[in-house]
Amino acid sequence: MSSGDPGSSYPYPTKGVIYSEPPWVADFGDRANFQYKERERHDESFGGGPGLDRGLANLGATGISPAEANQPADSDLDQGTFGVELEFLVVQCPKDEYLDIYIGENGTYSDLNDLTKLTRVLRDRGLVVIKSPEGDINEEEYALSHVPINDFSESEASDDEREENFSNRSRLGNFHSQYQYNLFKDNNENISSALLTWQQDYNEYHRKNGLKIYRTRDQDIKDLANDRCTVSWWPGITQEQLQKFRVILEQRLRQYRNISKQQRENERNRQIDPLHVPVPGLRQQYKAWTVTVDGSVNGAGMTQERYANANGSKHPFDEYFWFGAEVVSPVLPMGDERSREAVEVACGALRDALRCHKPMEVSTGLHIHLGHTKGWTLLQAKRFATFWCLTENTILRLHRRDRDMDRKWCAKMKWGSRLWRALYSRSQSEREECASIPQRHLGDKKLGFEADMNANVPCGDLIWTSNVFIYYIWQFDSITALHEGLGENQYCRTAIKWRIRGQNSSLEGDPDEPNEPGTIETRVMQGTLDADHINHWVVILEHIVDAVRNMEDAEFRDLIRRLLLDKSQDGFLRLLGVPEDVREYWRNPKRRDTDDRFWEYPDKDKVDWADPFSMWLFGA
Numbered sequence: 001m002s003s004g005d006p007g008s009s010y011p012y013p014t015k016g017v018i019y020s021e022p023p024w025v026a027d028f029g030d031r032a033n034f035q036y037k038e039r040e041r042h043d044e045s046f047g048g049g050p051g052l053d054r055g056l057a058n059l060g061a062t063g064i065s066p067a068e069a070n071q072p073a074d075s076d077l078d079q080g081t082f083g084v085e086l087e088f089l090v091v092q093c094p095k096d097e098y099l100d101i102y103i104g105e106n107g108t109y110s111d112l113n114d115l116t117k118l119t120r121v122l123r124d125r126g127l128v129v130i131k132s133p134e135g136d137i138n139e140e141e142y143a144l145s146h147v148p149i150n151d152f153s154e155s156e157a158s159d160d161e162r163e164e165n166f167s168n169r170s171r172l173g174n175f176h177s178q179y180q181y182n183l184f185k186d187n188n189e190n191i192s193s194a195l196l197t198w199q200q201d202y203n204e205y206h207r208k209n210g211l212k213i214y215r216t217r218d219q220d221i222k223d224l225a226n227d228r229c230t231v232s233w234w235p236g237i238t239q240e241q242l243q244k245f246r247v248i249l250e251q252r253l254r255q256y257r258n259i260s261k262q263q264r265e266n267e268r269n270r271q272i273d274p275l276h277v278p279v280p281g282l283r284q285q286y287k288a289w290t291v292t293v294d295g296s297v298n299g300a301g302m303t304q305e306r307y308a309n310a311n312g313s314k315h316p317f318d319e320y321f322w323f324g325a326e327v328v329s330p331v332l333p334m335g336d337e338r339s340r341e342a343v344e345v346a347c348g349a350l351r352d353a354l355r356c357h358k359p360m361e362v363s364t365g366l367h368i369h370l371g372h373t374k375g376w377t378l379l380q381a382k383r384f385a386t387f388w389c390l391t392e393n394t395i396l397r398l399h400r401r402d403r404d405m406d407r408k409w410c411a412k413m414k415w416g417s418r419l420w421r422a423l424y425s426r427s428q429s430e431r432e433e434c435a436s437i438p439q440r441h442l443g444d445k446k447l448g449f450e451a452d453m454n455a456n457v458p459c460g461d462l463i464w465t466s467n468v469f470i471y472y473i474w475q476f477d478s479i480t481a482l483h484e485g486l487g488e489n490q491y492c493r494t495a496i497k498w499r500i501r502g503q504n505s506s507l508e509g510d511p512d513e514p515n516e517p518g519t520i521e522t523r524v525m526q527g528t529l530d531a532d533h534i535n536h537w538v539v540i541l542e543h544i545v546d547a548v549r550n551m552e553d554a555e556f557r558d559l560i561r562r563l564l565l566d567k568s569q570d571g572f573l574r575l576l577g578v579p580e581d582v583r584e585y586w587r588n589p590k591r592r593d594t595d596d597r598f599w600e601y602p603d604k605d606k607v608d609w610a611d612p613f614s615m616w617l618f619g620a
Contacts, residue, residue, distance in 0.1 A: 077373040080334035080545055081277045082538055083286065083519065084343060085326060085367035087297045087527045088350070089357040090114060091613070092321040111293050114323040118291045118350070122327070125349040127342070128273040128288040131265065168216045171209055175224060177201035181234040190234070191245060198229040198249055199256070214261040218254065225250040275338055276330035279373050280507055281518060289346065290328040297324030297364055297527075299357070308606045316609045322357070331371065334542050340535045347531035355613040356529055359400075359601065364527025365410065368538060369499065369519035370545055375507035376500050376520065378479050379452065383548045383556060384520060385473050385486055386457055388496055389413050390466065391563055394572045396495075398540070398586060400526045400605065401598040403495075410523050411492040419472055419485040424465065430491070437485045438472045449474050455553040458561040478503045480510055497521040526599075529614050536585050543576040 092114065119131045179194040202224065206213050225246045231237065272287040302317040310316045327346060332339040350356060376384075388395070392412055396403055403410050414420050421427075422434035441449065453459065453474035459467055476482040480501045487498035499519045502508035506518050525537055547559060562575050573583045585591075593600040 077278070079277055079373045080542065080549075081279060081331045081369075081371040081373065081519075082334055082339070082541065083331050083369035083371070083517075084329040084534065084538075085365075085369070086328075086346070086350075086529065087294055087324075087326050087364040087366070088529060088614075089297055089299060089322045089364065090118070090325055091355040091357070092323055094320055095318070111323065114325070115291055115293065118325055118327065118354070121349050121353045122289055122291065122346060124353075125345050127346060127349075128271050128330075130269045130271075130285055130288045130290045167220065168206075168211045169220050171211055172205075172216070172220055172224065175202070175205050176228045176230075178230045178232055180232050194231060194245060195249055195252065198225075199252060202253060203256075212260075212264075213257050214264045216257055221250055221253045221257065225253060273330045275332060275336075275342060277333050277373060279331055279371060279518065280375065281509065282331060283515075283517070285328075286331050286517060288330050292326050292328070294324045294326035297326065298322075302607075306606060307609045307612070308603065310609045313609070316612075331369075334538075334545070340531075340538075343534055343538075344531040347529040347534070351529050351614050358603075358607050358612055358614050359526050359528045365523050366525040366527050366534060366537075367497075368522045368525070368541055369517060370522065370541060371517070371519040372545075372549070375502075375505050375518060376479065377506075378476070378482070378504045380549050381479050381482050381498075381500065381506075381520075382452070382474055382476065383456060384544075385413070385482065385496075386470055387544060387548055387560065389470065389473070390462075390560060391572060392495070394563075394567050394569060396524060397598055398537075398569055399524055399599050401593070401600075402605075403524055403526055410495045413486060413494055413496060414466075414469060416489070416492045416494040417486045418489050418491075420469060421491065423468060423472070439475045439477060439481060441475060441477070445477070446475070449477075456557050456560075458557055458564070461561055461564050479506055493523070495522065495524045497523060532585075536582055539582050540573065540576070540578055543578050547576065 115131055119129050122129045177198045179190075179197045181190055182193065185193065203213070205211070206216070226243075229246065229249060231242065270284070272284075273289065276282075276287045278287075299317050299322060304310055304314055304316060307313075307316045313319065327350070329342065329346070332342065392414070396412075418434040418437045421430045422437045425431050425434070440446075450471075453471065457470055457474070459470070462470065473482070473486070476485060480503070483498040483501055486494070486496065488494060497520075499516050499521050500506035501510035501513055501516055509516065509518070522541060525534075528534065547556060551559065559575060563572060566572070566575065570583060570587050573586060589596070590602070591599055
């Protein structure tokens with residue numbers, strides 16, 4: 001489906017570039033190497049806007065060692081950050097056209113094949129990509145301790161069928177290795193020497209001719225072992241005996257090639273994106289783009305009534321096999337145009353090369369992680385919780401109607417949190433289970449938290465239930481306590497997922513929860529590959545973060561007061577200081593339902609079954 005020149009992706013565009021400056025200030029300069037031409041300007045009445053599929057400058061992967069990966073970040077860096085999680089479904093094939101390449105031993109489609117394809121698509125556009133950090137994508141791969149060659153075939157191309165164009169076959173035609181029998185060795189010693197000679201000649205031929213061993217295919221190895229590895233002056237050897245030696249040789253060469261392939265992929269998985277921000281405690285997987293499987297992205301809820309022009313099909317969605325994909329960005333700097341370009345390139349690459357289902361009901365989400373090199377303080381976390389709690393209804397109306405109704409994956413803070421259930425749940429068992437969440441302090445500690453609340457919250461303007469809820473938010477004495485009270489729980493996943501822990505700073509962390517990324521995760525937006533839509537949402541979040549982190553107490557309190565008086569979407573954006581062009585994007589009636597209550601796509605949120613896949617012009 002790509003409109004670009006299929007040959008333009010060769011060689012692999014991000015290898016061999018090393019930046020001398022720290023990666024967060026790397027200047028791309030004349031290294032820019034756009035991988036495909038920008039599309040002609042198109043009708044912007046709805047959609048991604050110009051240059052959505054603009055190629056990203058050649059970022060240049062920087063190889064690092066495990067020791068370098070664990071070096072502490074620059075503590076003086078004062079930078080807001082965000083990360084993007086893209087959830088989407090990729091069609092594999094119609095169910096009535098089983099393709100052998102996808103079928104695994106258990107009769108299901110191989111996730112490995114699709115992980116490979118997505119990884120290539122993004123690498124082909126110049127992004128630094130890790131192929132899933134888990135290491136045990138399936139039991140077969142984990143048990144073998146290497147990437148099976150046929151499941152993760154190597155090429156510089158982004159399309160599997162073009163593998164033949166880049167194999168070593170055409171340059172192996174002159175290879176020949178002969179072993180001469182040594183009379184001073186016994187038969188077993190000659191067998192070992194023959195195998196060693198053939199393998200050494202094989203390796204040397206690759207080296208002299210500039211061939212990468214990881215790109216020599218199974219059939220080529222078989223041909224070399226059987227036709228071009230010979231013996232001379234070997235008394236009494238039969239063809240049957242010789243064939244047994246060759247089988248052993250073939251197995252060794254294939255294993256050696258697989259080891260080379262795994263080393264190649266390990267090198268790629270140690271690369272870092274030069275745009276990533278080195279926040280404290282950052283794990284390797286967040287220093288580059290990551291492709292992985294998301295089992296929750298399964299199309300649940302996509303029933304017949306969610307489609308138009310289904311042509312009598314009772315279950316349109318089930319006519320295809322689908323792969324639930326998740327692509328995660330590195331930690332990106334806020335307010336940096338290059339971050340927006342990176343999101344554009346990733347979304348454009350996926351929409352160009354793959355058949356991705358158009359935005360669905362609640363089956364997929366777009367998650368944005370908000371962080372900072374200085375971490376989050378307890379005061380900032382309380383401010384963020386207060387801001388979100390009191391403006392949540394307005395924020396939800398910037399997005400699709402079903403996000404406002406979703407109580408499983410995107411529950412409101414007031415309804416879904418343990419704190420709310422402890423205070424107001426109609427279920428006695430829920431109130432009892434959550435009874436320990438509200439913290440009730442005495443003396444100076446209580447009075448100090450109350451003073452902080454009164455300095456930041458116009459409590460007199462709140463209704464009683466909100467006032468009590470906000471009161472107990474400000475009584476939390478640690479970030480970990482706030483995390484437990486407001487975050488994901490056994491009942492649901494809230495629209496705000498608190499991925500921070502600690503006492504007074506998220507940088508302290510929690511030794512019992514070492515894998516928290518130190519971010520506040522927003523989950524209110526529907527899944528989409530429309531980069532323009534994503535970037536406009538990030539702008540809003542940037543302004544929220546700025547208000548929460550940087551405003552003086554009185555200024556923040558006044559902002560909350562004014563937001564409570566004007567609950568319109570445009571008033572919300574204006575009071576936050578969102579630029580006029582971004583406000584215009586969100587209030588465009590072509591992006592709103594007829595009542596101007598929620599975001600709505602041109603198809604009225606019903607996917608046309610005659611054209612169910614995301615395309616660049618659709619803007620989704």
